[in-house]
Amino acid sequence: MEKVSPMKMSPMPIQQKLAVLWQYIMAHSRNMILSLILLYALAGMLNTSSLWSAMAGLLLGIVYLVLLWSAKWLLHSGKRTIAVIGIWMLTAFYWIAFDAGELVFALLCYLIAYIVLRLPILVSVLLTLTIITADAAILHMQHVYSSDIIAYSVMHAGIYILFWGTRIKREAAETSKRHYEQLREVHAELEDAHLELQETHRELESATNRLLHFAVLEERSRISHDLHDSIGHGLTSVIVQLQALPYMMKMDAVEAETALRTVLEVARGCLQEVRFVVHQMSIDKTGLGLIALRSLVKQVQEQVEFHISFSVNGRTGKWESTISELLYRILQEALTNVIRHAQASRVDITVSDHTGKLTMIVTDNGGWTGADQNYSGFGLSGIKARCERAGGSLKILTAEPHGMKLVIQVPMALGKTEMKGEEE
Helix, strand or coil, X not given: CCCCCHHHHCHHHHHHHHHHHHHHHHHCHHHHHHHHHHXXXXXXXXXXXXXXXXXXXXHHHHHXXXXXXXXXXXXXXXXXXXXXXXXXXXXXXXXXXXXXXHHHHHHHHHHHHHHHHHCCHHHHHHHHHHHHHHHHHHXXXXXXXXXXXXXXXXXXXXXXXXXXXXXXHHHHXXXXXXXXXXXXXXXXXXXXXXXXXXHHHHHHHHHXXXXXXXXXXXHHHHHHHHHHHHHHHHHHHHHHHHHHHHHHHHHCHHHHHHHHHHHHHHHHHHHHHHHHHHHHHCCCCCCCCHHHHHHHHHHHHCCCCCEEEEEEECCCXXXXXXXXXXHHHHHHHHHXXXXXXXXXXXXXXXXXXXXXXXXXXXXXXXXXXXXXXXXXXXXXHHHHHHHHHCCCEEEEEECCCCCEEEEEEXXXXXXXXXXXXXXX
């Protein structure tokens, strides 16, 4: 195994440390700038003050720095308010004891800015007014001119207003960021819900296909029972009469001839029944188509009180599996629409194949008269969308004397685009 040189591995930790340091600087840039301003003011005071004044001012400056960098310790607004009041009292004592007006002015501007940015709005207003009033009283005790007192108070009020605007911008930015995060979360939830809906849609598609195949199996089972009941009974009758024919020929030739004609008629009927069943079972290669539609009609008929008739006009060609599935879903939605909205007592369904187009007509005798042309409440949007994706059409007509007539036309061969759109 090739050994990695330590010189090649060292840049990565250094880059990570620099990245962490840069993130820390950006996150605390505001506190750093305020700290530099405070240190600059303290440095100017040390050059012009006495030793005791400089030491007291340095200690007071450290207290201000602790207040600035202790945001995590003073999370409760009540603790912050008490800390601000205590620091102002220390500042006033330092002001009166050492007569350090310039430094105190800078420190109070610093304190007012902190009050605006870190305390609740009402508390910040009341506390700032209290500090300005108390400062004016101290200035008056020091026999400062009224104009200077007013200017001093106005400048502190201006500092409050200036940082008030900064606070408004900061809160607006935080609110915008919070809303953005909420929108991101909602968007993520919507994406998850969309994915779940897509998965549910695929499961429904799969269930529909299984239902179609079950319908075919059920219909074939019914056909097998019909074969057993009708053709089996007919062939049994033929066998019995053929066995009795020799005795009948000896006893009565006329009766034997009549029995022979009866046997021939029964045999022809059985042959016709077999041909019909074979034709129905070979409608298409997939086993879907008319068999599935008949099975759907039978299932719905067992659940509703109105009568449903199903008929095929002429002969239909072989259907693709996509055509069978499409018509099955359309008929399913159409019958659901009748159950929910039509209040009908009869539904007629006809299927025909003309010039490469498959037509299915669903007519009910419900209460619809065509006066309301708004179809959104009749559950027809899904049928229309399926027809259009398949390159077909849906016509909504009025049945006579009342009721709704749906004329669905789809091409016999769906292209790849239509098939893909139907699957989606």
